[in-house]
Amino acid sequence: MIRGFGLAAWLLVAVATPAAAEQTRIDNLSAVDLFALADRARAAGETDVAVTCYDALARDPDAQVRAEARFRKGMMFADAGRWREAATAFRALLDEQPKAPRVRLELARALAAMGDEGGARRQVRQAQAAGLPAEVAQSVGRFDRALRSRKRWGGTFELALAPDSNINRATQARVLDTIIAPLTLSDDARARSGTGAHLAGQAFARIGLGGDLALVPRLAGQANVYRDHAFDDLSGSALVGLEWLHGRERLSASAGRTRRWYGGRVYADTDTVTIDWLHGLGRTSQLVVTASASDARYARNDLQDGRLFDLGLSYERALSARGGFSAALSATRQTARDPGYATAAGGLTLTGWREAGHTTLFASAGIRRTEADAALFLFGARRQEWLTSARIGGTFRGLAVHGFAPYARLVVERNASTVKLYDYRRVATEFGITRAF
Known part of the structure; x- marks a missing residue:
């Protein structure tokens, strides 16, 4: 359960239709249910609905739930080329978990796309200073390329x-x-x-x-x-x-x-x-x-x-x-x-x-x-x-x-x-x- 909202947790989520948008009350959602709802909304292009779900999950008492919500939100914005919102989400995650190297590298990619090359390179160096797992270290070359493909x-x-x-x-x-x-x-x-x-x-x-x-x-x-x-x-x-x-x-x-x-x-x-x-x-x-x-x-x-x-x-x-x-x-x-x-x-x-x-x-x-x-x-x-x-x-x-x-x-x-x-x-x-x- 999303304990941060109590036993009677609820959300108002706008479900868009071709004709109109109606307000639906959703009670007693678990984190798994809310993640699934956010993923379906994201796949359907309902970004506002997905953001509402991710923001609710970002207030959950469980640190891992909060981290996952912020990461998915950041990746959703990054995939849409909304780099400022992506950087904000990744930064909020790193404020709680500064040793998350994958997230720091994604923040570097967002900063590079925004034209902040100095900030992007600093994030890469800080990720490497913390130590990168082997599977993550292989991605550094990709981020170096991201730094070269600058914002226009x-x-x-x-x-x-x-x-x-x-x-x-x-x-x-x-x-x-x-x-x-x-x-x-x-x-x-x-x-x-x-x-x-x-x-x-x-x-x-x-x-x-x-x-x-x-x-x-x-x-x-x-x-x-x-x-x-x-x-x-x-x-x-x-x-x-x-x-x-x-x-x-x-x-x-x-x-x-x-x-x-x-x-x-x-x-x-x-x-x-x-x-x-x-x-x-x-x-x-x-x-x-x-x-x-x-x-x-x-x-x-x-x-x-x-x-x-x-x-x-x-x-x-x-x-x-x-x-x-x-x-x-x-x-x-x-x-x-x-x-x-x-x-x-x-x-x-x-x-x-x-x-x-x-x-x-x-x-x-x-x-x-x-x-x-x-x-x-x-x-x-x-x-x-x-x-x-x-x-x-x-x-x-x-x-x-x-x-x-x-x-x-x-x-x-x-x-x-x-x-x-x-x-x-x-x-x-x-x-x-x-x-x-």
């Missing part, structure tokens, strides 16, 4: 309320010493707190060119908007690239332009060329190498105009079915017309994540060193600084509605600089929703 279009979206102690990442000092005379900063030039709306998203298309090669145009944007629009920070990017994917290797090259607006005015235009290489390292880890070259033009200060060269190296490893970690090294060289704005920087970021029930938790810590080529004229000191940061947060899938999952993040930053103009502290939070489509 997709993207991500998030919206958040973002209280911030320092929305302009500015110094708290009122007076700065200069080689000419003390400089008194206006209120707008000093650290300002505020609560804004944070919006970020991206969309892409994938156009097959034959074999393992594809053309991938991409649009991305983000905005931090405040009541005082003098601090609004918006950016938008348009890129197009070629992507080659074979086995565990992915090589992509892209080019495009990014425009940033600050306070309602154009701040900078940046033209960028990027090369990314992803290389699988065994069953549970991967290496990502990124290199880019950019030409930046600043609308408000052409002394900052110059080129940027970035190199990044990231290692990611799944430690178990529930979590893993990543380590990322980065190096940046920025040239400028005024050597006081030219800098060299390098940093290290460590991140860990863990699935705890219906929540995915993460924590990261980073450190970055920046040094300028020369002193800025007014300050007489060469810019040298350490930026340290820490982030913690979580995505709460148990509260998801129609695929939108709420999340919360906390960020703490401290930039200790020899030039007081760049010296700041910041604490920020985000409470929002996120979705992949």
Whole structure:
């Protein structure tokens, strides 16, 4: 019996007919009976009826009944190409049984079909870290192929309320010493707190060119908007690239332009060329190498105009079915017309994540060193600084509605600089929703 509904358990199930749909009361159904009813409805194309049955079974006290119901529901949606609903069902099952490798691989397949290749690969690595039975291990090649047969279009979206102690990442000092005379900063030039709306998203298309090669145009944007629009920070990017994917290797090259607006005015235009290489390292880890070259033009200060060269190296490893970690090294060289704005920087970021029930938790810590080529004229000191940061947060899938999952993040930053103009502290939070489509 489905004990979660008591001895007088009942369901109202809509049975569709060519003429109409009538409400039928079904009493005292066993789990076996309800599974059989769901299977018949699924075979007849009555998806809503099958979902009603599976949702009822997902509330049964027996964990195995709940798991089977969620798995069948996920497979039904996957067979229909309804990948978001499939991923939601598989994720709910894994929240209770994180060491179910077959389910994790099916979730990887759904994420790949949604265009979330990074999430799909992470699920595969976590499944392999937990250990795959021989009969399941043989299926991994099939999931690798699923990762290569990408969705033709997709993207991500998030919206958040973002209280911030320092929305302009500015110094708290009122007076700065200069080689000419003390400089008194206006209120707008000093650290300002505020609560804004944070919006970020991206969309892409994938156009097959034959074999393992594809053309991938991409649009991305983000905005931090405040009541005082003098601090609004918006950016938008348009890129197009070629992507080659074979086995565990992915090589992509892209080019495009990014425009940033600050306070309602154009701040900078940046033209960028990027090369990314992803290389699988065994069953549970991967290496990502990124290199880019950019030409930046600043609308408000052409002394900052110059080129940027970035190199990044990231290692990611799944430690178990529930979590893993990543380590990322980065190096940046920025040239400028005024050597006081030219800098060299390098940093290290460590991140860990863990699935705890219906929540995915993460924590990261980073450190970055920046040094300028020369002193800025007014300050007489060469810019040298350490930026340290820490982030913690979580995505709460148990509260998801129609695929939108709420999340919360906390960020703490401290930039200790020899030039007081760049010296700041910041604490920020985000409470929002996120979705992949």
